[in-house]
Amino acid sequence: MGGSSDRLAVEMTGISKSFFGQSALTDVDFEVRWGEVHALLGENGAGKSALCSILAGLYRADQGSIRIDGHVVDFRSPHDALNAHVGMVYQEFRLVNEFTVAENVVLGDPRLSRRLKWSEVEESVAEAAAAYDIDTDPRQLVGDLSVGERQRIEILKLLYRDARVLVLDEPTSVLTPSEVRELFQSMDALRRSGRAVILISHKINELRASSDRVTIMRQGRKVAVDKLDDITNDDLTRLMVGRKIAAPRTRQSPPALDRPVLEIRGLNVTNQDGRVAVDSFDAEVHEGEILGIAGIAGNGQRELVEALAGLKPVQSGTVRLQRPVGASAGDSAGAIDVTGMSPRDLIEIGIAHIPEDRRAVGVASGLDIGANLCMKSYWKEPLSRRGVMSRSAVRALEDGLRADFDIRGGSRNLPVSILSGGNIQKVILARELSQSPAVVIAAYPTRGLDLGAVANVRDILIGQLEAGTAVVLVSEDLDELFIMSDRLIVLHAGRIMGEFEPADYDRETVGALMSGGTAAGG
Amino acid sequence: MRRLVLEQRATPSRTFSLALPALSALGALILGSVPLMLIGADPIEVYRLMLTSAFGSTRGITDTLTDAMPIMLTGLAAVVTFRMNVWNIGAEGQLQIGAVTSAGVALWLGDGANTVFALVAMIVAGVLGGSLYAGLVALPAATWRVDEVVLTLMMNFLSLAFINYLVFGSHSPWRDAFSISFPRGQLIPDSSRLPDLSGRLNLGFVITLAVVFLVAWLLKYTVWGYEYLVVADSRGAASFAGINQWRMIVSSFLLSGGCAGLGGAVLVGGTLGAMEPRALTGLGFTGILVAALGRMSPTGVIPAAIVLSAIVSSGPDLQQIGVPAPLTVVLQGLILVVIAGGEFHLRYRLTRAGSTAQEAHGESAP
Numbered sequence: 001m002g003g004s005s006d007r008l009a010v011e012m013t014g015i016s017k018s019f020f021g022q023s024a025l026t027d028v029d030f031e032v033r034w035g036e037v038h039a040l041l042g043e044n045g046a047g048k049s050a051l052c053s054i055l056a057g058l059y060r061a062d063q064g065s066i067r068i069d070g071h072v073v074d075f076r077s078p079h080d081a082l083n084a085h086v087g088m089v090y091q092e093f094r095l096v097n098e099f100t101v102a103e104n105v106v107l108g109d110p111r112l113s114r115r116l117k118w119s120e121v122e123e124s125v126a127e128a129a130a131a132y133d134i135d136t137d138p139r140q141l142v143g144d145l146s147v148g149e150r151q152r153i154e155i156l157k158l159l160y161r162d163a164r165v166l167v168l169d170e171p172t173s174v175l176t177p178s179e180v181r182e183l184f185q186s187m188d189a190l191r192r193s194g195r196a197v198i199l200i201s202h203k204i205n206e207l208r209a210s211s212d213r214v215t216i217m218r219q220g221r222k223v224a225v226d227k228l229d230d231i232t233n234d235d236l237t238r239l240m241v242g243r244k245i246a247a248p249r250t251r252q253s254p255p256a257l258d259r260p261v262l263e264i265r266g267l268n269v270t271n272q273d274g275r276v277a278v279d280s281f282d283a284e285v286h287e288g289e290i291l292g293i294a295g296i297a298g299n300g301q302r303e304l305v306e307a308l309a310g311l312k313p314v315q316s317g318t319v320r321l322q323r324p325v326g327a328s329a330g331d332s333a334g335a336i337d338v339t340g341m342s343p344r345d346l347i348e349i350g351i352a353h354i355p356e357d358r359r360a361v362g363v364a365s366g367l368d369i370g371a372n373l374c375m376k377s378y379w380k381e382p383l384s385r386r387g388v389m390s391r392s393a394v395r396a397l398e399d400g401l402r403a404d405f406d407i408r409g410g411s412r413n414l415p416v417s418i419l420s421g422g423n424i425q426k427v428i429l430a431r432e433l434s435q436s437p438a439v440v441i442a443a444y445p446t447r448g449l450d451l452g453a454v455a456n457v458r459d460i461l462i463g464q465l466e467a468g469t470a471v472v473l474v475s476e477d478l479d480e481l482f483i484m485s486d487r488l489i490v491l492h493a494g495r496i497m498g499e500f501e502p503a504d505y506d507r508e509t510v511g512a513l514m515s516g517g518t519a520a521g522g
Numbered sequence: 523m524r525r526l527v528l529e530q531r532a533t534p535s536r537t538f539s540l541a542l543p544a545l546s547a548l549g550a551l552i553l554g555s556v557p558l559m560l561i562g563a564d565p566i567e568v569y570r571l572m573l574t575s576a577f578g579s580t581r582g583i584t585d586t587l588t589d590a591m592p593i594m595l596t597g598l599a600a601v602v603t604f605r606m607n608v609w610n611i612g613a614e615g616q617l618q619i620g621a622v623t624s625a626g627v628a629l630w631l632g633d634g635a636n637t638v639f640a641l642v643a644m645i646v647a648g649v650l651g652g653s654l655y656a657g658l659v660a661l662p663a664a665t666w667r668v669d670e671v672v673l674t675l676m677m678n679f680l681s682l683a684f685i686n687y688l689v690f691g692s693h694s695p696w697r698d699a700f701s702i703s704f705p706r707g708q709l710i711p712d713s714s715r716l717p718d719l720s721g722r723l724n725l726g727f728v729i730t731l732a733v734v735f736l737v738a739w740l741l742k743y744t745v746w747g748y749e750y751l752v753v754a755d756s757r758g759a760a761s762f763a764g765i766n767q768w769r770m771i772v773s774s775f776l777l778s779g780g781c782a783g784l785g786g787a788v789l790v791g792g793t794l795g796a797m798e799p800r801a802l803t804g805l806g807f808t809g810i811l812v813a814a815l816g817r818m819s820p821t822g823v824i825p826a827a828i829v830l831s832a833i834v835s836s837g838p839d840l841q842q843i844g845v846p847a848p849l850t851v852v853l854q855g856l857i858l859v860v861i862a863g864g865e866f867h868l869r870y871r872l873t874r875a876g877s878t879a880q881e882a883h884g885e886s887a888p
Contacts, residue, residue, distance in 0.1 A: 309762070310764075311761060311762065342764060343761065343762065343763070343764035344764030345764075346764075347763075347764055353762070355762055357758065360756060360758045360759070361756070361758035361759055361762050362759065362762070363756070363759060364751070364752045364755035364756040364759040364760070365755065365756060365759075366755040366756070367751060367752065367755050371748070371751070371752070374748075375752065375759065375763040376763060378745060378748055379745060384745045384748075387744050387745045387746065388743055388744050388745070389743055389744060389745060389747070389748055391743070
């Protein structure tokens with residue numbers, strides 16, 4: 001497909017691009033052949049998405065040239081790119097939930113005539129789906145489809161428009177392990193049809209299972225390109241990160257399983273539509289223990305976390321805190337029922353919370369670092385006295401926590417939003433942990449961070465265990481959960497599907513439960 | 523060949539944000555010379571006259587400051603809610619109700635009252651009147667998320683009808699029966715009149731400045747102000763920190779209405795001496811312009827109100843050289859247009875493509 005085999009599918013030369021005055025891409029060369037799956041590997045912020053967004057016409061490069069199948073192109077919009085047979089599936093799907101599959105597939109297709117017959121359109125979409133071996137009903141509403149199915153509709157949409165270069169931006173981040181396998185099969189079919197597939201990823205295992213060659217990016221530059229068969233995982237990591245990452249610290253002392261801190265019994269929470277989101281959730285977290293909660297996003301984690309933080313009403317069930325802040329360790333007489341307490345009371349009593357949306361909820365992004373650090377204690381002395389804030393106390397708090405938690409970048413009076421994601425997360429951790437909480441509820445604390453910051457955040461959380469803090473860790477990254485958790489609960493559709501001890505951690509079993517199946521082999 | 527590209531600034535430019543109001547006024551003057559030349563006037567001459575009219579004499583200065591006083595307060599009222607993304611556009615009505623309540627208290631106390639007590643009572647009545655009138659909107663807006671724009675806008679018509687009834691109604695006891703040519707409310711007794719400082723300028727101006735600085739202090743140095751800024755910046759972060767948003771919305775509404783109500787009190791108790799519907803209309807909306815020109819900063823309303831007051835109060839003098847007074851309204855409108863354009867440059871800048879090549883770090887790239 002697409003010309004003789006010696007012509008390259010994609011040839012990007014000397015691409016540079018800056019955003020906000022900071023350069024995101026510097027003189028990047030990128031080549032993809034016809035009939036290959038080409039992985040683009042790099043940390044968050046390395047420029048993978050920016051490069052592909054330029055290829056797909058979403059942004060224009062400041063400098064550099066692009067050739068598609070040997071022809072120089074200058075895309076001014078994704079529409080231009082699609083006309084040149086280049087299409088991209090973004091992390092955030094661009095589908096209309098209220099439209100059917102067929103309506104979504106033909107949306108924006110210039111070939112549609114003004115007087116279109118839906119029956120014919122649906123037929124043609126069904127034919128295309130059959131041709132590419134995509135199992136779908138053109139009349140179904142996209143809103144009713146699972147995430148994996150929606151992703152296939154995105155791909156179908158590009159194929160229907162005759163895309164020959166397909167860019168998939170972190171396609172596996174929303175999928176279950178079995179859906180990932182199906183995706184890789186589809187990618188293989190595309191490769192065999194002679195198309196070029198670009199897979200953006202930062203997970204080495206995945207691209208090893210799916211790709212032919214890999215281009216590695218770091219800090220906006222291309223650092224290497226190689227066949228996957230010729231490069232080791234260690235080399236990939238080293239090239240991607242640019243430095244050795246220390247392995248996560250091992251635990252100093254085992255959790256005190258005889259000392260529960262947080263007891264959750266029969267917790268029921270509904271989502272905003274009034275549907276059951278968390279269904280009779282039971283769990284205990286002990287002193288110095290990390291309880292992992294695995295699940296695909298949207299299976300009740302958000303509602304569970306918000307209910308525990310007092311942001312969502314609890315329908316029924318109880319949450320008890322065994323060791324409220326102020327009581328001495330091991331003093332069981334101090335247990336209190338915290339169900340339905342206000343966020344402020346929960347903060348006072350020692351339940352800290354690392355929210356999943358760190359930029360919109362975790363911080364007030366327009367305020368400076370000091371203002372964000374005192375957000376959970378500003379009403380107390382010495383930060384304020386009789387309703388008046390003490391600027392010097394806020395500054396002292398900022399200086400102290402900045403040093404303790406190694407928060408880098410930014411400066412006084414500048415908004416916290418200019419910090420990197422990892423440093424914003426450190427601001428949040430500093431604020432929450434400096435209150436010496438009894439329980440920390442951490443929702444996706446490392447999502448979207450680069451590897452250095454991930455290690456930092458994990459170290460900080462693990463360090464907290466020594467003080468006897470109990471941690472609830474919600475994540476969809478199984479590697480993270482396996483490394484961090486002392487026990488693991490799998491959540492699907494708001495229900496606990498299974499509980500695991502570290503000895504039983506297994507990707508396939510846990511993955512199957514996450515997608516609602518049963519645990520293979522017990 | 524490098525082309526010019528628009529680039530978003532990571533943070534709004536600091537120096538530019540300070541210079542923006544001045545640049546906006548300057549830009550408006552340049553644009554304003556077009557209609558001036560169209561009617562055959564010399565722009566330089568007109569602007570010179572405006573300047574001397576507003577600031578050229580003690581009389582000019584005191585007049586300008588006197589007229590700046592109410593719009594400074596309605597501007598402050600706008601700032602207090604707009605900063606929190608709550609759109610109280612009812613300063614107009616809150617000022618009018620403040621005028622009614624302060625006039626009511628002054629008339630009720632009568633001539634014999636102790637002057638200090640009467641002044642305090644009149645001011646407090648104006649503040650409470652405006653505040654409670656805003657509170658009528660604050661409760662449904664904060665409790666049931668009723669659209670405050672529609673509510674405050676409608677309340678403006680109610681208060682205007684009410685004040686018109688009090689002044690024009692043939693049975694209204696508050697009407698000034700002796701005024702024949704110029705309908706207005708009863709003159710308030712001297713014991714409740716704010717003493718003059720110089721020319722028309724009265725004690726109300728000092729009170730106004732004090733309130734502006736008080737609000738600035740509240741926002742910057744108090745716990746309430748801290749909570750206010752968190753809610754203003756991120757509702758999500760605020761609920762996460764356990765800040766009661768209902769309380770913050772209602773209290774900012776009450777403060778806003780109180781500022782506007784004070785505007786009514788200083789007009790009735792000072793500048794006007796009685797309720798005059800014509801002199802009590804349009805001030806709330808000019809306040810929105812003041813807030814925008816003052817860059818939504820509490821203290822920014824001081825220069826902003828003075829500049830706008832200077833433009834408007836020079837109208838009569840312009841007429842003497844054959845320039846129609848409504849042209850000052852054209853200039854006000856142009857200022858707003860230029861500010862809106864300037865806002866854009868605060869957030870974006872023009873650069874040559876590829877001229878910036880710094881290292882990217884972390885999550886900075888989208």
